Amino acid sequence: MTTNYKGSLSDDEQLCIILLIGAGDSGRTIAEILSLPYGKVRGFMEWYGTALTDLLPPPTEGPAILIFDIENTAATGRFWGKKYKTNILKVIEDWYLLCVSYKWLGQDEIGFFSIWDDPQYTPGSSDDTYVARRIWKLLDQADIVIAHNGEAFDTKKCNTRFSVHQYGPPSPYQIIDTLREDRRYFNRTSHALGDVAVALGLSDKMKHSGYDLWEDCMAGDPEALATMEAYNRQDVVVLEELYLENRAWIGAPGKKAHPNLGHWSKREGLVCPTCGHDNLHIRGYHRTTVSEFPVYYCVKKTGGCGSYHRSRTRVPQRAPADKVKLV
Incomplete structure (x- = not known):
């Protein structure tokens, strides 16, 4: 009757226990009423209390x-x-x-x-x-x-x-x-x-x-x-x-970040932190006082979300002698 239950209770026994749980009976009372070992009843009640099998299950891969x-x-x-x-x-x-x-x-x-x-x-x-x-x-x-x-x-x-x-x-x-x-x-x-x-x-x-x-x-x-x-x-x-x-828009550069979906990705190479898509193109650079970082665009036309993300890897810098020194 219930999915993922690994115990030895029959479908009828499971149903009776569920009905008695709904009536407010304790595990020992249910065991006595149904003439079942208390350990089996308690084990099923513990499983049923967390299973709630009527709910839609979360995805088995990627973020839930x-x-x-x-x-x-x-x-x-x-x-x-x-x-x-x-x-x-x-x-x-x-x-x-x-x-x-x-x-x-x-x-x-x-x-x-x-x-x-x-x-x-x-x-x-x-x-x-x-x-x-x-x-x-x-x-x-x-x-x-x-x-x-x-x-x-x-x-x-x-x-x-x-x-x-x-x-x-x-x-x-x-x-x-x-x-x-x-x-x-x-x-x-x-x-x-x-x-x-x-x-x-x-x-x-x-x-x-x-x-x-x-x-x-x-x-x-x-x-x-x-x-x-x-x-x-x-x-x-x-x-x-x-x-x-x-x-x-969520997590656009300079704003609070969108949760990073890249943590769940199994793809090789760069993926979009916002949606997990892997078709990213460089569109410009983010510049700080001393460094440059590529800005990647998640291509919407190929199934991405259209968001922008700054790389953590900076563009290789010129030799120190070629730089303008900071006062």
Whole structure:
């Protein structure tokens, strides 16, 4: 039933254990109910707790680059005065994760999971354990993650729920925040994902009814849930397009570098640090006070990304006697 499980439990036994885990039974209780050795049950539970086999697997070669977008609820609170004031007196219910859409760069399929997929979900429930466990696993598998406002919002929101559930941090990853990078290089009227997509002629974000959609999802309305899934998935489509469109700008000479994909390359010779392509042409030189360095262009027409990178190897210098001495 489950892939990559190497133990001796049958498919039926695995299914029964999974159902009992969902019901909240302990390993010893499950072993007694199913008349199975506790060691086998415990081993399967440890494997199942980290496997989460319903997730799309990361690529087996090259960097695992996760593109993702989360949706969460609003917090509920009490306040005095007019509705535009924000001095909340008491938080009645804190926010929680609703759903996550994601894909691995270089793969076609878009994944999605939500609190409504949890077999234990009931309308109105705020238990986001099902979602938190899965996004933790994805981040733990990723070498690089891409999100719009990912540094200030998506990753911190996820970390908050990891803290609440006492998961601990996932393994380290690098962040490409498409909002931060768009602000770094451009002075647009708006850097919102949908507005930038329109300006660049990319796919549109999906239109929706506004905050009512979130309210209806929290109440478990099936039509709202379907709309939210479509909306969440489309955000990932737009996000990937924006990243690929702006990729050549990220890490332009003199700016903060794009993560170096050359670390994962198995190609001989020079490769583009931004996309891993190997068709690079010299286009000019970067000059410091005393040295010159070739600047390489990643040829977009042959499948590259169009970015520029300065070589670490300087151009051979003239003999000292031919140089102008520095005072």
